[in-house]
Amino acid sequence: MHSINQLLGIFENYLEAHAFAKEPNALYAPMAYVMGMGGKRLRPLLSMMGAQLFGDQAQAALPVAMAVEVFHNFSLVHDDIMDQAPLRRGQATVHHKYGLNTGILSGDAMLIYAYEFIRQVSNQSAIPRVLREFNRVAIEVCEGQQYDMDFELRQDVKIEDYLLMIELKTAALIEGSLVMGAVVANAPEADIEKLAAFGRNIGVAFQLQDDILDTFGDPQKFGKKVGGDIAQNKKTFLILKALELARGETRDQLAHYMSTNPEDDAQKIRAVTDILRQLNIEEWAEQMKEQAQQKGMAFLDAINASEERKAPLRELTLRLVQRES
Amino acid sequence: MHSINQLLGIFENYLEAHAFAKEPNALYAPMAYVMGMGGKRLRPLLSMMGAQLFGDQAQAALPVAMAVEVFHNFSLVHDDIMDQAPLRRGQATVHHKYGLNTGILSGDAMLIYAYEFIRQVSNQSAIPRVLREFNRVAIEVCEGQQYDMDFELRQDVKIEDYLLMIELKTAALIEGSLVMGAVVANAPEADIEKLAAFGRNIGVAFQLQDDILDTFGDPQKFGKKVGGDIAQNKKTFLILKALELARGETRDQLAHYMSTNPEDDAQKIRAVTDILRQLNIEEWAEQMKEQAQQKGMAFLDAINASEERKAPLRELTLRLVQRES
Numbered sequence: 001m002h003s004i005n006q007l008l009g010i011f012e013n014y015l016e017a018h019a020f021a022k023e024p025n026a027l028y029a030p031m032a033y034v035m036g037m038g039g040k041r042l043r044p045l046l047s048m049m050g051a052q053l054f055g056d057q058a059q060a061a062l063p064v065a066m067a068v069e070v071f072h073n074f075s076l077v078h079d080d081i082m083d084q085a086p087l088r089r090g091q092a093t094v095h096h097k098y099g100l101n102t103g104i105l106s107g108d109a110m111l112i113y114a115y116e117f118i119r120q121v122s123n124q125s126a127i128p129r130v131l132r133e134f135n136r137v138a139i140e141v142c143e144g145q146q147y148d149m150d151f152e153l154r155q156d157v158k159i160e161d162y163l164l165m166i167e168l169k170t171a172a173l174i175e176g177s178l179v180m181g182a183v184v185a186n187a188p189e190a191d192i193e194k195l196a197a198f199g200r201n202i203g204v205a206f207q208l209q210d211d212i213l214d215t216f217g218d219p220q221k222f223g224k225k226v227g228g229d230i231a232q233n234k235k236t237f238l239i240l241k242a243l244e245l246a247r248g249e250t251r252d253q254l255a256h257y258m259s260t261n262p263e264d265d266a267q268k269i270r271a272v273t274d275i276l277r278q279l280n281i282e283e284w285a286e287q288m289k290e291q292a293q294q295k296g297m298a299f300l301d302a303i304n305a306s307e308e309r310k311a312p313l314r315e316l317t318l319r320l321v322q323r324e325s
Numbered sequence: 326m327h328s329i330n331q332l333l334g335i336f337e338n339y340l341e342a343h344a345f346a347k348e349p350n351a352l353y354a355p356m357a358y359v360m361g362m363g364g365k366r367l368r369p370l371l372s373m374m375g376a377q378l379f380g381d382q383a384q385a386a387l388p389v390a391m392a393v394e395v396f397h398n399f400s401l402v403h404d405d406i407m408d409q410a411p412l413r414r415g416q417a418t419v420h421h422k423y424g425l426n427t428g429i430l431s432g433d434a435m436l437i438y439a440y441e442f443i444r445q446v447s448n449q450s451a452i453p454r455v456l457r458e459f460n461r462v463a464i465e466v467c468e469g470q471q472y473d474m475d476f477e478l479r480q481d482v483k484i485e486d487y488l489l490m491i492e493l494k495t496a497a498l499i500e501g502s503l504v505m506g507a508v509v510a511n512a513p514e515a516d517i518e519k520l521a522a523f524g525r526n527i528g529v530a531f532q533l534q535d536d537i538l539d540t541f542g543d544p545q546k547f548g549k550k551v552g553g554d555i556a557q558n559k560k561t562f563l564i565l566k567a568l569e570l571a572r573g574e575t576r577d578q579l580a581h582y583m584s585t586n587p588e589d590d591a592q593k594i595r596a597v598t599d600i601l602r603q604l605n606i607e608e609w610a611e612q613m614k615e616q617a618q619q620k621g622m623a624f625l626d627a628i629n630a631s632e633e634r635k636a637p638l639r640e641l642t643l644r645l646v647q648r649e650s
Contacts, residue, residue, distance in 0.1 A: 024471045081425075082426040100406075112436070112460060115459075146349045146430060150351055
């Protein structure tokens with residue numbers, strides 16, 4: 001049994017031992033750059049904890065943990081290109097630092113390396129199942145990203161559409177990270193299903209938290225531009241709930257703002273944030289988030305494993321949904 | 326035993342049965358578009374023929390055949406973005422037709438689907454070996470693409486650097502397509518090695534042929550812009566051999582042209598092509614190509630399989646290296 005910090009140490013050691021230090025340098029240096037940017041390593045921790053629920057098998061989950069972290073970073077590199085984002089975790093994004101072509105190609109190579117880590121799982125009989133899960137997740141993440149971009153241009157997005165989108169774009173990988181860890185540890189099928197449901201729900205809670213911070217977070221801690229979602233006309237829960245609650249002129253104003261792309265977006269961000277504040281949207285979002293979190297926790301409760309083995313997962317979940325950056 | 330045309334029919338049926346007709350449409354339509362553009366389906370044919378060498382197992386190689394074709398098309402979509410190419414096979418490239426973001430994301434999804442086809446190989450015990458081979462090839466293709474881009478900016482590229490680059494960028498996938506087919510068919514290890522060497526050599530011959538056509542091909546048949554390599558300062562065998570043979574002012578002129586990017590490149594393409602003609606470079610390249618082809622054929626000869634089963638591979642190789650588009 002390992003604590004969160006112990007697991008983090010084990011993972012960082014593995015990461016260091018598998019650094020992308022190869023030729024051609026122009027391909028691998030950006031991969032090392034983005035993997036070295038840090039981040040909370042949530043997904044690898046989830047894989048290791050998913051394994052550890054069913055025995056002292058956190059180490060066996062390391063290749064899977066690496067695969068999900070490399071995949072997550074691949075998706076950030078390509079998403080940042082698509083979103084034209086200059087900053088990530090307070091540092092220059094890969095395409096800003098190295099150029100568009102490098103961003104595309106290094107991202108591709110990271111996606112391939114994710115599969116190379118999957119291949120290195122030592123529990124060989126688990127590989128077909130792990131590969132199936134990884135493919136499902138990876139495809140869902142792409143579908144989610146496409147819906148996310150589609151929604152920027154659509155004015156008829158419903159809250160249920162948004163929830164489907166974040167299940168694909170964010171929750172699927174949280175779920176998959178846990179599941180693949182459990183599969184490597186030969187967990188019983190019934191428990192894997194409960195773990196999946198836990199993951200999907202806390203994944204939704206996690207994304208809602210991210211949406212809240214994107215609008216109401218502390219610019220010093222957030223690492224990305226606060227108000228970025230508003231600037232990009234992202235139809236997050238915050239906006240969709242506000243469109244549902246707002247009336248008359250306020251509603252028209254909000255709908256108008258969320259379909260324009262002004263050169264200087266500071267005024268737009270301020271005005272939309274003000275409307276969200278008037279409508280108490282942060283509270284609505286907090287409520288929605290807690291609902292998802294509680295629903296997830298009920299599935300964790302039902303898993304046939306000791307409370308001691310569940311404890312790190314409970315602690316990490318709290319960090320996930322209350323994290324400050 | 327199937328002829329080339331029979332194999333092509335079997336593959337096209339499989340392709341049609343696995344069409345990318347899903348939601349979100351903005352993600353899948355470009356994938357269907359690029360897969361439907363045609364092309365000669367060389368790589369899937371090689372997989373099926375690699376399997377067929379060792380028994381009537383062409384059908385068993387279909388998932389692998391699909392994986393290599395989807396992967397190849399993924400690489401074209403992303404390479405065309407990096408090369409800013411407007412045309413492919415005489416039609417608009419994906420990013421030109423659908424935009425940059427769609428080009429990136431649909432390409433990503435295709436790469437993932439390639440792995441999903443690998444997973445569907447029914448000879449389960451072959452999957453770890455197939456996955457290892459596929460990862461090796463996929464990473465080499467990315468490395469080759471990076472070297473290719475690096476070489477555009479470098480003035481010190483040697484012919485051996487170029488040969489390494491095309492082994493990675495082009496020959497690795499030709500080799501891998503054959504090998505994965507043979508692995509699915511449970512071929513003996515010694516024969517797989519010979520098949521790999523055959524593939525690597527004809528892959529080099531294939532790329533040399535492509536380079537020849539890029540400069541000296543018929544614009545009506547080529548499908549891409551003739552002279553494109555010259556315009557982009559690609560250090561192909563043609564250019565490197567010319568730099569080796571040219572003397573005095575001609576050499577200076579050639580070196581100068583191949584390090585500039587004039588707005589209007591027609592004059593540059595004409596001038597460089599003239600120099601290549603003066604130096605008889607097409608003949609040198611033909612010779613180099615035939616050498617690689619013959620070296621490859623010797624490995625095919627040595628494989629322990631009937632002449633009847635080798636015949637389609639011999640025929641396809643001739644088409645590969647003498648193809649007109």
